[in-house]
Amino acid sequence: MNISAQATHTNIDDDERKRMFRRRLDAIGTWCLPLLVLVFTLWFWDRLVVWNEIPHYILPGPGRVWSTLVADWWLLLDALKITMQITLLALLVAVVGGVGLAVLFSQSRIFEMSLFPYAVVLQVTPIISIAPLIFIYVDSRLAGLLICAWIVAFFPILSNTTLGLNSTDHNLRDLFRIYGASRWQQLVHLQIPTSLPYFLGGLRIAGGLALIGAVVAEYVAGTGGIGSGLAFTILEAGYRLNIPRMFAALLIIAVAGVLIFLFLSLISHLLLRKWHESAVKKEQ
Amino acid sequence: MSPSDMASAHDASPVSDQSQEILLRVDSVGKVFGEDVIALENMQLTVNVGDFLSLLGPSGCGKSTVLRMIAGLMEPTSGKINWQGEHGSGSIGVVFQEPTLMPWATVEKNVWMPFRLQGKSLRAMRDQIYNALNLVGLDGFARSYPRELSGGMKMRVAIARALATNPRVILMDEPFAALDEITRFKLNDDLLALKEKFGCTIIFVTHSVVESVFMSDRIAVMTARPGRVLDVISVDQPYPRSGLFRTSAEYAAYCRTTSDALQRSIVTAG
Numbered sequence: 310m311n312i313s314a315q316a317t318h319t320n321i322d323d324d325e326r327k328r329m330f331r332r333r334l335d336a337i338g339t340w341c342l343p344l345l346v347l348v349f350t351l352w353f354w355d356r357l358v359v360w361n362e363i364p365h366y367i368l369p370g371p372g373r374v375w376s377t378l379v380a381d382w383w384l385l386l387d388a389l390k391i392t393m394q395i396t397l398l399a400l401l402v403a404v405v406g407g408v409g410l411a412v413l414f415s416q417s418r419i420f421e422m423s424l425f426p427y428a429v430v431l432q433v434t435p436i437i438s439i440a441p442l443i444f445i446y447v448d449s450r451l452a453g454l455l456i457c458a459w460i461v462a463f464f465p466i467l468s469n470t471t472l473g474l475n476s477t478d479h480n481l482r483d484l485f486r487i488y489g490a491s492r493w494q495q496l497v498h499l500q501i502p503t504s505l506p507y508f509l510g511g512l513r514i515a516g517g518l519a520l521i522g523a524v525v526a527e528y529v530a531g532t533g534g535i536g537s538g539l540a541f542t543i544l545e546a547g548y549r550l551n552i553p554r555m556f557a558a559l560l561i562i563a564v565a566g567v568l569i570f571l572f573l574s575l576i577s578h579l580l581l582r583k584w585h586e587s588a589v590k591k592e593q
Numbered sequence: 594m595s596p597s598d599m600a601s602a603h604d605a606s607p608v609s610d611q612s613q614e615i616l617l618r619v620d621s622v623g624k625v626f627g628e629d630v631i632a633l634e635n636m637q638l639t640v641n642v643g644d645f646l647s648l649l650g651p652s653g654c655g656k657s658t659v660l661r662m663i664a665g666l667m668e669p670t671s672g673k674i675n676w677q678g679e680h681g682s683g684s685i686g687v688v689f690q691e692p693t694l695m696p697w698a699t700v701e702k703n704v705w706m707p708f709r710l711q712g713k714s715l716r717a718m719r720d721q722i723y724n725a726l727n728l729v730g731l732d733g734f735a736r737s738y739p740r741e742l743s744g745g746m747k748m749r750v751a752i753a754r755a756l757a758t759n760p761r762v763i764l765m766d767e768p769f770a771a772l773d774e775i776t777r778f779k780l781n782d783d784l785l786a787l788k789e790k791f792g793c794t795i796i797f798v799t800h801s802v803v804e805s806v807f808m809s810d811r812i813a814v815m816t817a818r819p820g821r822v823l824d825v826i827s828v829d830q831p832y833p834r835s836g837l838f839r840t841s842a843e844y845a846a847y848c849r850t851t852s853d854a855l856q857r858s859i860v861t862a863g
Contacts, residue, residue, distance in 0.1 A: 480693040487664050487687055488707045488758075498709065502697045584697045584738050 369553040377553035378560065385542065385554075389561055392523055392538035395451070396569070399458030400519040406459065407466030407515070408508065414467075415474035415500060416492070425471075432464040436522055440529035450530055457526030462519035469511030473504025506585050509577040516569040524562060614642040615677050616762060616794050617663065622672035623819075624658055632658050634819035636672070640762070640796060645788060647805035647812045648798045649851065651859050655820030656798040660764050663796065678761075683707060686755030686763040690770055692747035694739040700726065701735040704754045718757075725757035726750075728787060745776040749783075756787070762794040769804070781807060782836075789832055802855060806847045807839060814854040824854045 321329075351371045357363070358370040365373055378385070410428070414421035440457050447453040477499050485495050527540035539558050546554040581588035619638040625631050632655040640646055648656045661667040662674055664685055694703045701715070701722055708718045715722075726735055729749040739747055748768060755763050769777040785808060788795055799805050805812045812826040828847055830838060838844050 478693060480689045480691060481695065483661075483664070483666050484687060484689075484693060484706075485710065486666060487685055488683065488710045489681075490710045494710055498706070499695075502695065505697070584740060586740075589740065 366550045366552050369556060373553050374556040374560065378557040381554055381557060385539070385558060385561055388537065388539045388542045388558070389565065392520070392527070392540065392562070393565060395454045395458055395523040395526075395538065396520045396565075399455050399462055399522060400516055402455065402459050403462035403466055403515050403519060404512065407463040407511070408470050410463075410467050411470035411474055411504075412496065414471050416496070421471070428464060428467055431460055436461050436525055437529065440526050443526075444530055453530060454523060454526045457529075458519050458522030461522030461525075462515040465511040465514040465518065466508065467511075469507045469514075470504050473507030474500045476507065477503045506577075506581055506587060509573075509580065513570060513573045513577065516573045517566055520562070520566050520569060616640045616642045616644070617677060618675040619659065619663070620673045620675050622659070622662065622669040622674065624655065624662070624667070625670045631819040633669075634821050636821045638813055638822055638825075640794060642761075642794055643792055644811060645785075645795045645797065645809045647809040648796065648815060649800065649802065649805045649812050649855060650815030650820065651817045651855070652800060654815040654817045654858070656815060657766055658820070660766050660796065660798055663762075664764055680761070683711065683758045684761045686758060686760035688748075688751050688755050688763065688765045688768045690767045692739070692744075692751045694747060694750055696739050699736050699738055700731065700742070700750050703739070703750055704757050706754065707758045721757055722753075725753040728756060728790070729753045730783065743776075744772055745780060748772065748780060752784070752787070756791065756793075760793065762796060765795060765797045767798055767800065770800070777804070784808070785832060785834060802848055802851050803839075806844060806851055807834060812851055814851065814858055816858040823858045826851055826854060 355370045355372065358368055369377070410424070414425065436457055439460065440453075443456050444450075444453045447456060474496075481499060482495070485499055490498070523538070524540040527538050528544065531541070531544065539562050542558045543555050546552070546558065578588050583589075617640050619636055619640075622633055622636045623631070624633040636655075636659065638659075648659060650656055658667065662669050664687055695706065698706070701719075702709075704722045704725055705715050705718055708721075709715070723732075723735065726732065729752050731746065731749050731753065734742065734746070734750075739750065742750070751768070769780050772780065781804065784795075797805070797808060806828060809828055812828065813822045814824045814826065815821065816823045826847070830843065830847075
């Protein structure tokens with residue numbers, strides 16, 4: 310409900326007025342407080358560098374990072390393109406693989422019992438320790454990067470979607486049986502819609518993980534030249550003590566991660582806003 | 594056949610119609626869960642076409658188990674459910690204690706579900722779906738989502754879905770138990786009116802004596818584990834039954850008889 314519409318109402322008691330005031334404060338605080346923290350942090354960072362006369366090859370000030378960002382923009386953008394390409398491709402493969410495997414698991418207990426433990430093993434083994442092996446056995450650098458990013462990203466999709474597919478209302482399941490639904494119909498009309506919110510939750514996690522996977526894999530792969538991503542840019546800048554560029558690349562990775570998360574949240578919201586409690590606007 | 598055709602085909606009220614065509618027989622049915630939990634033992638029950646039959650009994654007496662077996666969701670350990678006449682999917686409508694709607698689908702799509710599973714399109718079934726919604730008093734809510742409806746309205750959607758396929762029998766498993774009394778009474782009245790119009794058979798599981806007396810032609814009182822039918826009480830009161838029936842002396846007498854039977858069923862089990 311609209312706050313200003315409530316305010317024009319004449320008989321609001323003190324208690325209600327206080328609550329409205331608090332709510333408005335909350336609304337302002339959600340946006341303003343993080344901004345305030347950001348401004349303060351930038352100021353403090355800047356002062357720290359100036360007061361202590363820290364050389365820029367140890368810690369550049371925010372202004373210098375910004376000017377590097379602008380100066381190296383095209384270089385960084387090219388690197389970002391490569392990293393994003395791997396991230397999105399890995400996310401796509403993770404969705405296809407994770408959902409496909411989850412559907413397989415939901416259709417066959419034997420499959421689930423035999424394979425699920427290995428999916429867990431793959432997930433809990435740190436990618437940074439698997440990656441060198443992958444680059445030994447896989448010739449194509451792109452394929453190696455993709456495999457690494459995929460390993461990290463697919464598990465939340467697999468586990469969430471499996472959970473969702475197995476979370477159907479048992480009465481609805483009975484009803485489908487009574488009306489003679491085939492396994493396929495049960496899957497398409499009951500299990501998949503039920504699992505959608507779970508899947509989308511997994512997807513949001515996987516988006517961030519795919520980026521992490523892509524960056525970590527590139528660190529390990531380490532080869533330079535044309536067509537290397539942001540992680541290699543950071544490595545290379547580190548060797549050359551170009552710390553401002555390291556910061557600029559880091560900033561871009563962080564922003565990319567946030568954008569991926571926001572984009573996936575938007576998709577999730579659009580798909581669920583009509584019916585799911587998590588997305589439906591509270592009307593009180 | 595559309596619901597309105599059905600109504601005209603069954604013009605005579607089922608009570609005055611003494612032909613008593615049998616719909617199904619529960620024939621010496623027993624059910625054992627695991628190795629030694631005897632849920633049902635030698636249960637006998639005949640359901641006639643047009644019956645409003647209540648299954649009444651203490652909790653754990655296997656009422657729902659019988660219903661699940663009639664629905665074909667469970668096989669009896671011994672005995673058989675004998676259907677008379679043609680019987681296939683779509684012959685049975687079910688209403689559970691919860692409305693059991695698909696939250697991601699609108700009201701019309703929820704009612705469409707049984708047809709959709711038979712490969713019929715929403716457009717082809719639109720008249721039948723809207724007719725069913727109209728019967729339960731939900732005109733204008735076809736495009737709403739379940740979460741926008743009250744508990745009673747959700748229940749009406751579930752009833753519409755059960756009615757829409759023109760089933761031979763509707764199985765109801767304590768359908769109104771979770772609703773408040775005012776909503777329940779209203780739904781009781783409306784369900785009776787619907788049954789009058791439709792002439793379909795209803796098997797109604799309840800643990801409420803007053804509800805079973807108000808609604809039923811016959812009440813099968815069941816004993817607790819192992820469950821079987823202790824007594825069948827006929828409520829020889831004409832339909833439609835109005836609120837007046839709720840305050841009549843006969844009603845009180847039926848309630849007493851039924852309560853006594855229920856009391857005995859508990860003692861028998863104890």
